[in-house]
Amino acid sequence: MFQPFLECPKCGARLGLEKVYVGAPFRCSACQVELQVSNLYAWSVCLGSILVSLPIPTAVGLRGFAFFFATVYGWIPTWLLASLVVKMVITPKIQLHRPEDPDLITLFPRR
Numbered sequence: 001m002f003q004p005f006l007e008c009p010k011c012g013a014r015l016g017l018e019k020v021y022v023g024a025p026f027r028c029s030a031c032q033v034e035l036q037v038s039n040l041y042a043w044s045v046c047l048g049s050i051l052v053s054l055p056i057p058t059a060v061g062l063r064g065f066a067f068f069f070a071t072v073y074g075w076i077p078t079w080l081l082a083s084l085v086v087k088m089v090i091t092p093k094i095q096l097h098r099p100e101d102p103d104l105i106t107l108f109p110r111r
Helices: 039-053 053-062 064-089
Strands: 032-039 094-096
Touching: 032 039, 039 053, 039 064
Parallel strands: none
Antiparallel strands: 032 094
8 A cells, every 4th residue: 555654844754644633733753843734734624524524414405503513513523534534645745833923812822
């Protein structure tokens, strides 16, 4: 089976796909620098999984709140599965982790 490999952008060490998380930072096993999958890739997986979870509630004929909740409940397992499977088919771009701006005003500030 074809096993794509990824490289750390800082030290060039190979990263196994099991160490790469879509939507969360992870560390390089060699140099311990924090890495992340590109935001475009993460959002593409998220939006793609929403689009995949839409046809079932539509086919069943759900409308309104029932349609919304069925889509959300269908999206969660679809997203989890997509974040595991898609990275084996479409190799994600790895970049250095960029923490959020500390001066950013948010509803949930980090302490």
